[in-house]
Amino acid sequence: MATLFKFFAxxxxxxxxxxxxxxxxxxxxxxxxxxxxxxxQKLYFESFLVVWSYPEQAPFYDxxxxxxxxxxxxxxxxGLLLINLLAAHxxxxxxxxxxxxxxxxxxxxxLLLVSELLTDLVSQESQMPVDEGGRANxxxxxxxxxxxFIDRSHPEHDTVHSIPVSLLEPGKRIDVPDTPLxxxxxxxxxxxxxxxxxxxxxxxxxxxxxxxxxxxxxxxAEVTYAENEINTATAxxxxxxxxxxxxxxxxxxxxxxxxxxxxxxLDEQSWEIALRFTRFYYPFExxxxxxxxxxxxxxxxxxxxxxxxxxHHQDESKDQKALIYMNHPLRYEGLTFYQASFANxxxxxxxxxxxNPGWILPYVSVLLMGLGMCVQFGMHFIKFLGxxxxx
Amino acid sequence: MIRPLTAALATLLLLAAxxxxxxxxxxxxxxxxxxxxxxQAPQPSAPAADGNKMxxxxxxxxxxxxxxxxxxxxxxxxxxxxxxxxxxxxFRVSDENGSAELAVTVFPGDVGGxxxxxNRWRGQIGLDPIDAEGMPPIxxxxxxxxxxxxxxxxxxxxxxxLGGILSFHGSTWFFKMQGATGTIAGQAExxxxxLSSVRxxxxxx
Numbered sequence: 001m002a003t004l005f006k007f008f009a010x011x012x013x014x015x016x017x018x019x020x021x022x023x024x025x026x027x028x029x030x031x032x033x034x035x036x037x038x039x040x041q042k043l044y045f046e047s048f049l050v051v052w053s054y055p056e057q058a059p060f061y062d063x064x065x066x067x068x069x070x071x072x073x074x075x076x077x078x079g080l081l082l083i084n085l086l087a088a089h090x091x092x093x094x095x096x097x098x099x100x101x102x103x104x105x106x107x108x109x110x111l112l113l114v115s116e117l118l119t120d121l122v123s124q125e126s127q128m129p130v131d132e133g134g135r136a137n138x139x140x141x142x143x144x145x146x147x148x149f150i151d152r153s154h155p156e157h158d159t160v161h162s163i164p165v166s167l168l169e170p171g172k173r174i175d176v177p178d179t180p181l182x183x184x185x186x187x188x189x190x191x192x193x194x195x196x197x198x199x200x201x202x203x204x205x206x207x208x209x210x211x212x213x214x215x216x217x218x219x220x221a222e223v224t225y226a227e228n229e230i231n232t233a234t235a236x237x238x239x240x241x242x243x244x245x246x247x248x249x250x251x252x253x254x255x256x257x258x259x260x261x262x263x264x265x266l267d268e269q270s271w272e273i274a275l276r277f278t279r280f281y282y283p284f285e286x287x288x289x290x291x292x293x294x295x296x297x298x299x300x301x302x303x304x305x306x307x308x309x310x311x312h313h314q315d316e317s318k319d320q321k322a323l324i325y326m327n328h329p330l331r332y333e334g335l336t337f338y339q340a341s342f343a344n345x346x347x348x349x350x351x352x353x354x355x356n357p358g359w360i361l362p363y364v365s366v367l368l369m370g371l372g373m374c375v376q377f378g379m380h381f382i383k384f385l386g387x388x389x390x391x
Numbered sequence: 392m393i394r395p396l397t398a399a400l401a402t403l404l405l406l407a408a409x410x411x412x413x414x415x416x417x418x419x420x421x422x423x424x425x426x427x428x429x430x431q432a433p434q435p436s437a438p439a440a441d442g443n444k445m446x447x448x449x450x451x452x453x454x455x456x457x458x459x460x461x462x463x464x465x466x467x468x469x470x471x472x473x474x475x476x477x478x479x480x481x482f483r484v485s486d487e488n489g490s491a492e493l494a495v496t497v498f499p500g501d502v503g504g505x506x507x508x509x510n511r512w513r514g515q516i517g518l519d520p521i522d523a524e525g526m527p528p529i530x531x532x533x534x535x536x537x538x539x540x541x542x543x544x545x546x547x548x549x550x551x552x553l554g555g556i557l558s559f560h561g562s563t564w565f566f567k568m569q570g571a572t573g574t575i576a577g578q579a580e581x582x583x584x585x586l587s588s589v590r591x592x593x594x595x596x
Contacts, residue, residue, distance in 0.1 A: 131500060132561040137420065157418045164412035178416040196520075258503040261424060281419050344501065345539070347561045 009087035017081050020072055027052040027071065036225030038143060045074030046120050075117075082113045101376025108368030115361030123356035126280055127340060130288040132347045135312070137285045139353040141278040145233040145253055147183070149176050149264065149271040161271070164278065168235055180266065186236040186248060189220040194232055194254050205236040208247035209262035209273070216250055235275055241266045251275035280353075284313040284333070291342060291349040305339050307349040324351065459592035461495065466581035469493070484570075486577055491570025493582075502563050505530075505556060509543055512554060512567065516547030533583075535564070536591040542583075551575040555586050560595050 007013065028044035034055060035043065044050050054067040072080075085106060095103060126139035145165040152158050161176050168174075168185040175182045186205055197215040210216045218234040234252035238245060249262055253276050261272040287310045294304040306325035311332060313319055322330045330337040336359065340352035461479050465471055472481040480495035502508055509530070510520035521529075533542045533555060540557035553575050555566035566589070568575060568582055 134500070134561065152421075155421075157420060158422055159416065159418050161414070161416045163414040166412055167414070174414065177414045195522075257424065258507055281417070344561075345558060347558070 005087060005091065008083055009091045010084075011088070013084050014081070014088075017077055017084065021077050021081075023071055024050075024074065024077060027069070030055070034225065036227055039225050043073075047073035048076040049073050078113055078116065082110065085110055085113075098379070101372045101374075101379060104372025104375060105369050106372075108365040108370075108372060111361060111365035111368065115358050115365060118358040118361070119356055122358065123354065124280070125355075126278075126353045127350055128286060128337070128353050129343065129348055129350045130286055130307075130309075131344070132288050132291055132349075135285040135287045138279045138281045139351075140276075141280075143231070144278045145275055146278040147235065147237065147251065147273075147275050149179060149181065149273055151179075151269070151271050153269065160279075162278075165233060165235070165275070168237075173240075179271070180242050180269075181246075181264070181271070182240050184238045184240065186238050188233075188235045189218060190233055191221045191223045191231040192218045192234040192252070193221050194218045194234060194252050206248045206250040208264075209249040209251075210255055210259060211236075211250035216252075216255070218250060218252060233275060237273070239264050239273070249273055253277055282333075282335075283315075284311050284318070286311055286337070286351070288349050291346055293342065293346045305342060307339055307351070309337075459594070461592070462590040463585060464588035466578075466585050469581070469585075484574065484578055484581075486574050488573025488577065489571025491568050491574040491578060493566065493568040493585075495564065495566050497559075497562050497564045499562050501558065505541070508556060508563075508565070509545075512543065512552045512569075513545055513547075515569070516545060516550045516552055518545060518547050533586060535566075535586050536589050536593070538591075540564075540586075542586070546572055546575075553579060553582050555582075557591075559591060560593075564591065 024044060027050075028040055031044070031052065032040040034057070050071060050073045052069045052071065054061060054064045056065075058064075089103075089106065093099065093103070126141050128136050128139035130136045147163045147165060147168065149161040150158055151161070159178075161179055163174055163176065163183070165188070168188045170185050170187060173182055173184045195217060197217050200212070200215055201217050204211060204217075206212060218236075221232075223231055230253075232252060232254045234250065234254075236248055236250055238248040240246060246264060246266060249264070251262065251274055255262070255274065256276065262274065264271045264273050289308040289310055292304065292306045292308075293302060294306075295302050304325060306323055308323050309321070309330070311318075311320045311322070311330075313333075318333070320330075320332060322332075324330050324337055324339050326339055329339070334355060334357065336354045336356070338352040338354070339349070341350040342348060343350060463480065465482070468486075469482045469484045472483065474480055477496050477498075478494045479497055480493075482493040484491055484493075503511075506521075506523055506526060509526065513520055529545060530541045530543050533540050535555055535557045536559070538557060538559055540555055543552070543554045543556060545552045545554075549572065550569060551572040552567060552569045554568060555564075557564040557566075566586060568578065
């Protein structure tokens, strides 16, 4: 047990782990070209093990296609570094005034590693487009989709029953929560080409809804990781009630609010069925009063994007007016709204909405590390000054 | 000392596993659906041949009245009618080929987008819908009220539509002339003159 402890506290382990970190960052950067930032983050940094394979586009692929390099992932390296630092402190380091600076620096570093893990586990990013003069009370995930059944029968509110698309495995049956319905996924395409056929299609997997009324057909396509491309997630879903199958619908995130709703009916009840980017609803409405896209006079070069917004909360005492512009987000109700993008000839502003409860931790840890360095180097400096005075 | 450490680390790793997504139910404030009420029976996109009958949904009339003021020059030979319901301006012109009617309407948002609106107009005169690639041959950019709009030129078997679509600060303006193909062809120049003369009250610049 003592040797194990000694191993975890050793400086040699630190060096090995840091070397592996450099290797991880190098290969992660290479793979980001084909996988895009979101996927690379998941593959390389939010994992314990990752295997790098020789990319198709690189030269000599026909000779080197077999080359696969496994390496420890971000969670494993970060976790071991954390254990290593903590173990070193518990065994080798003794707290003294002389080493107080180093302790502060290391504590800041520990806080940074922990905050990174917390951010991975807990934070959530989404986007919220708002039209000038319009309001939005929800934001949408960038890549995740959900299958929803919406009950609009109640006069005061709508009820959304949502199933994350990651649960849709072909053949698997899932109960739709709080409804008498259950679904079975016939097909699921993470990306697809969706179009309208000229005439009804033979062997149509769907027998209800837009697939039948508008001859909509979907064929699977390769998932794209490019930042500005959307994966058209599509599914053929068979819906069953207590007395048997009701029908099979084609749902897709391209069949959105411009189209008539697809309705599942069971006796007196009906639900709108749809597949869409996962929505996060909020107890407030973000109203965009004005979006400004300022350019340097006489040129097309932008120097400012800003959105004047008014947040209308259900609890009116929390209403707030704000100006959101680059490097000046709105922090409101545990969320941060950044000016991310715009559309429709400067009449729509798109915000990035981030929920990260640990957002302040990196600031605190960097502050601690800076303070620790000042203390440590300050002590050395004062000692040096003292030495100079004596001949 | 090492045991509480490993316990803490194990809990942290377990938290990572707790990320599993689950089906959920939640309530939201009532949402409006832009498209007409739930369609259960099969209902293909082309509505009745008389494209001038439009279902005026609640809120449309108020939205039209709240829209900015419109100024224009009426071309020769066009009969002007008073604005009504969701129409901000209303004209009729007749010649030996038949007659045509021009209606100017405005709606908040993009009403489904340019392609959807072109296909709606196509359906009204008995033409099949097109996809995005079919747009360039029948549309061209045109400046309306100092903003970038487009002119859409659709020729059907009996009727044609010559129209302008303008995206204007969060609303969309439609200038739709629909009528006998011959009449529309004869009024093409007058239509361009009319569109050039349009001035929408602009508080944004």
